[in-house]
Amino acid sequence: MKIDIIVAYIQRYEFGHEKDFVPPITGIHLAAITPQKHEVKVIHQQVEAIDFDSDADLIAISFFSGFANAAYHIAGEYKKKNKMVIGGGPHVTYNEEESLQYFDSIVTGEAENVWELLLHDAEKGTLKNIYRGTPCDMKNLPAPRYDLLPNKYFIKKVLQATRGCPFSCSFCTVPSLNPGFRLRPVEDVIRDASYDDFPYWWQRKVVWFWDDNLTIRRPYIKSLLKEMIPLKKWWLTQASMDIAQDAELLDLMKKSGCIGVFLEIESFWGSFLKDANKRQNKI
Numbered sequence: 456m457k458i459d460i461i462v463a464y465i466q467r468y469e470f471g472h473e474k475d476f477v478p479p480i481t482g483i484h485l486a487a488i489t490p491q492k493h494e495v496k497v498i499h500q501q502v503e504a505i506d507f508d509s510d511a512d513l514i515a516i517s518f519f520s521g522f523a524n525a526a527y528h529i530a531g532e533y534k535k536k537n538k539m540v541i542g543g544g545p546h547v548t549y550n551e552e553e554s555l556q557y558f559d560s561i562v563t564g565e566a567e568n569v570w571e572l573l574l575h576d577a578e579k580g581t582l583k584n585i586y587r588g589t590p591c592d593m594k595n596l597p598a599p600r601y602d603l604l605p606n607k608y609f610i611k612k613v614l615q616a617t618r619g620c621p622f623s624c625s626f627c628t629v630p631s632l633n634p635g636f637r638l639r640p641v642e643d644v645i646r647d648a649s650y651d652d653f654p655y656w657w658q659r660k661v662v663w664f665w666d667d668n669l670t671i672r673r674p675y676i677k678s679l680l681k682e683m684i685p686l687k688k689w690w691l692t693q694a695s696m697d698i699a700q701d702a703e704l705l706d707l708m709k710k711s712g713c714i715g716v717f718l719e720i721e722s723f724w725g726s727f728l729k730d731a732n733k734r735q736n737k738i
Contacts, residue, residue, distance in 0.1 A: 456493050456494070456511075456512040456513055456574065456577065456578060457493070457494045457496075457510060457511040457512050457513075458489060458493050458494065458495045458496070458511055458512070458513045458514075458515065458574075459495075459496050459497075459498060459506075459509050459511040459513070459514050459515070460482045460485050460486055460495065460496070460497045460498070460515045460517070461482075461497075461498045461499075461500065461505065461514065461515065461516045461517070461529060462478075462479055462481055462482045462497070462498070462499045462500060462501070462516075462517050462518070463500050463516055463517070463518035463522040463523075463525045463526035463529060464499065464500040464501040464522055464525060465521065465522050465524065465525045466501075467521070475501065475502055475607050475608055475609060476608070476609050476610060477608060477609065477610040477613060477663050478499055478501075478604055478608045478610075478611070478613060479499075479517075479613075479665070480599055480613045480614065480615060480665045481517045481544070482497040482498075482499065482517065482603070483497055483599040483600040483601060483603055483604060483613075484596075484599050484600075484615075485497075485515065485517070485566060485570065486599075486600040486603055487596075487597040487598060487599050487600045488566075488567055488570055488571070488596070488597060489570070489571075489574070490571060490574065493574065495600070495603070496509075496511070496603065497600065497603040497604070499604075499605065499608075500525060500529075502605055502607040502608065503605060503607075505529055505532075507532050507533065507536065508536075509538075511538070512538075512539065512577075513538070513539045513540075513541065513574070513577055514529075514530075514533045514538050514539065514540045514541065515540075515541040515542075515543065516529055516530060516540065516541070516542055516543070516544075516558075517542075517543050517544040518542075518544045518545075518546055518547075519544060519545050519546055520545065520546040520549075520550075522546075523546045523550075526542065526546075526557075527557045530542065530557045530558055531557065534557075534559075539559050539560075539577060539582070540557075540558050540559050541558060541559065541560050541561065541562065541573065541577075542554050542557065542558035542560075542561045542562070543561060543562035543563075543566060545628060545632055547561045547562065547563060548563040548564055548632060549628075551563060551585065555584060555585075559582060560573065560577075560582050560583060560584055560585070560586065561584070561585055561586070562585075562586045562588055563585065563586070563587050563588060564587060564588035564589060564590075564632070565588040565589065565590055565591050565618075565633065566588050567588065567591040567596070568588055568589050568591060569586040569587070569588045569589075572586065573586050590618075590619075590633065590634055590635055590637065591618070591637070592637060593615075593617075593618055593637045593638060593639040593640075594639070594640065595643075596639065596643065598614075598646060598647045598650060599613065599614060599647065601650060601652065601653070602652070606654060606655075606658075609657070609658075610657075610658065610661050610663050611653055611658045612647075612648070612650060612653070612658060612659070612661060612662050612663065613663045613665050614644065614647040614648065614662065614663070614664060614665065615639065615664065615665050615666055616638070616639050616644045616664055616666055616669060616676075616679060617636065617637065617638050617639065617666045617667075617668070617669055617671075617672070617675075618633050618636075618637045618666070618667075619633040619634060619635050619636040619637055619667065620633075620636060620667045620668045620671070621636045621668070621671055622668070622695075622732075622733075622734070622735055623732055624731055624732055624733050625730070625731050625732045626721075626731060629667050633667070636668075636671070636672070638672060638675050641675075641678055641679050641682055644679060645679075645682050645683070645686070648662050648683065648686055648688060648690075649686060660688060660689055661688070661689050661690070661691070661714075662688050662689070662690040662691075662712075663690070663691055663692075664690060664691065664692035664693075666692055666693060667693060668693060668694060668695055669692040669693065669694055670692070670694040670695065670698050670704060670708075671694075671695060673701065673704065676704065676707075677703065677704060677707055680704075680707040680708060680710070680711040681707065681711075683711035683712065684707075684710050684711045684712075686712075687712065688711075688712045689712045689713075689714045690711070690712050690713055690714065691713070691714060691715035691716070691717075692713075692715075692716060692717070693716070693717040693718075693719075694716050694717075694718065695718070695735055696718050696720070697735060698716070721733060
C-alpha cells in the first residue's frame with residue numbers, strides 16, 4: 456500500500472521559538488516501524504502543504520487536541536475522495552467517540568504493537584474501528600526515518616531514549632497516555648544520535664531528545680551520557696529540577712554536549728505543588 460502519514464498542525468504564534476525549529480518524532484517513527492513492503496510519505500502540516508490529490512491508499516493523521524480542528528478538516532477532505540483515513544495521537548486516545556465520527560479507524564495509546572496489524576487488516580478489507588495500543592517495551596526499535604523530514608526544520612535529529620515519567624502530576628497526560636517508565640537500550644540510542652546523513656552541519660551536530668524526563672533514572676542516563684561524549688554532539692531535552700542536586704550528572708551533561716534543558720516550574724507555593732501531586736519539587 457501507499458501510506459501518507461500526516462502530522463496535523465495549526466499555527467499558534469506569528470513569531471516564536473517554535474517556528475520550524477524542531478519536528479515531532481511521531482511521523483518519522485511511525486514510518487520507521489511500517490513494514491518495508493509499503494511505500495510511506497510523512498507530511499508535517501507545520502511546514503508542508505497537504506496534497507489532497509495524493510494517490511495514497513491509506514491516510515494516517517496524528518494530532519494533539521489543539522490541532523483537532525485541522526485534523527478533522529483533513530480527514531473530511533480525504534474521505535470525500537473515498538480514502539481510508541486513520542486517526543491517532545493524544546486527542547484520539549481521550550476522545551474515542553468523537554474521533555470515530557471523522558475516521559474509518561482510530562489508534563489509541565502507543566501504536567507500536569498494533570500498527571502492523573492495522574495495516575494488515577486494511578489490506579484485507581477487515582479494518583476494525585479501534586486499535587488499542589499497549590505500552591511499548593522500547594526494545595529493538597528502528598531509527599526514525601530522518602530521510603523523510605523536510606530540510607525546512609532547523610533541527611532534524613530527534614529521538615527518544617526513554618518513554619513515560621515516574622511521576623504523576625495531576626495536570627499531565629503522560630501517566631495515562633504513556634504509562635510506566637521505559638528505557639531504550641543505550642546502543643540503540645547512540646546509533647540514532649550518530650546518524651549524520653543531513654545536508655547542514657547543525658543538523659548533524661544537534662540532537663533533540665523528545666523525552667518527558669530523560670535524566671530521572673540515574674544509572675541509565677549516566678551510562679548513556681558517557682557513550683555520548685565521544686560523539687561530540689550538542690543536545691537538548693526535558694528534565695526535572697533535581698538534576699541540580701547531582702554534581703556527577705551535571706558534569707556528564709556538560710562533557711556530553713548538553714546545551715539546553717526544559718524545566719517545569721508550576722509554583723513556589725507548597726500547597727499548590729501538593730494539590731498538583733508535584734511531590735518531586737521541594738521548596
